[in-house]
Amino acid sequence: MKMYDVSMSIVEGMQVYKNKEAKQPRISVVQDFDTAPCRESRMDMDVHCGTHVDSPLHMLPDGGTMETIPLERLVGPCRVLDLTHVTDGIARADLEKFNIQPGEFLLLKTKNSYKEEFDFEFIFLAKDGAEYLAEKGINGVGIDALGIERSQAGHPTHKTLFLADVIIMEGLRLKEVPEGSYFMVAAPIKLVDTEAAPARVILLEGVTV
Numbered sequence: 001m002k003m004y005d006v007s008m009s010i011v012e013g014m015q016v017y018k019n020k021e022a023k024q025p026r027i028s029v030v031q032d033f034d035t036a037p038c039r040e041s042r043m044d045m046d047v048h049c050g051t052h053v054d055s056p057l058h059m060l061p062d063g064g065t066m067e068t069i070p071l072e073r074l075v076g077p078c079r080v081l082d083l084t085h086v087t088d089g090i091a092r093a094d095l096e097k098f099n100i101q102p103g104e105f106l107l108l109k110t111k112n113s114y115k116e117e118f119d120f121e122f123i124f125l126a127k128d129g130a131e132y133l134a135e136k137g138i139n140g141v142g143i144d145a146l147g148i149e150r151s152q153a154g155h156p157t158h159k160t161l162f163l164a165d166v167i168i169m170e171g172l173r174l175k176e177v178p179e180g181s182y183f184m185v186a187a188p189i190k191l192v193d194t195e196a197a198p199a200r201v202i203l204l205e206g207v208t209v
Contacts, residue, residue, distance in 0.1 A: 001205065001207060003203070006172045006202070007050065007201050010025055010045065015146065017146045025043060025044065047196040049198055050198055051172055052169070053066070054158070054170065069167060074167070077105070077181060078181070078182055080178070083108050083110050086111075088126075089150075090108060090124065091126045095133065105138070105140040105142075106138060107142040107174060108144065110123035111123055112145045118146070122145040122150060125141070125157050126152075127152060127157055130156065134160050139166070140166055144172045144173060145171070146170055183204040183208070187199055187201075
């Protein structure tokens with residue numbers, strides 16, 4: 001069995017959305033062995049930092065918070081789609097060839113996975129691509145960018161997916177993962193009343209249930 005950790009490492013100076021300083025995680029040592037018998041640290045972190053799951057409240061005022069997303073929907077089969085040829089937005093035409101089925105959890109592998117710095121022109125899921133996935137009735141979609149959409153007035157990609165009850169995952173690292181089927185374990189931090197939560201996401205190859 002081969003395991004892929006497709007999560008971003010949380011560290012000060014990491015890639016954050018639009019390089020906004022306020023989004024950088026801050027990790028400080030509260031006490032160390034020079035003054036205490038043990039070491040303790042504290043973290044200040046945006047809930048959209050690194051690999052994370054969005055809940056509908058992120059874009060819909062009446063949307064559900066993180067605890068409304070059942071963990072069962074984040075643990076199970078998934079499929080990695082190779083879209084590394086796409087140069088801008090992932091459109092319906094880019095997705096139609098994959099024979100997408102209802103209930104699938106799809107992870108979109110793009111050129112984003114090969115960049116360690118934030119790219120303001122990152123590959124994203126275009127509105128018509130989101131509409132196609134919503135029509136297909138998928139369970140969820142993840143992407144290797146810190147946003148699933150870019151420069152779309154009104155955030156139609158997020159809203160289309162949320163209104164179709166599609167889970168959104170952002171900030172994946174898929175460079176080492178070949179296209180294909182996997183068993184996914186995605187575990188967001190158990191936050192309450194938030195619109196997102198950082199997650200550790202693991203893909204297992206050759207596991208069936």
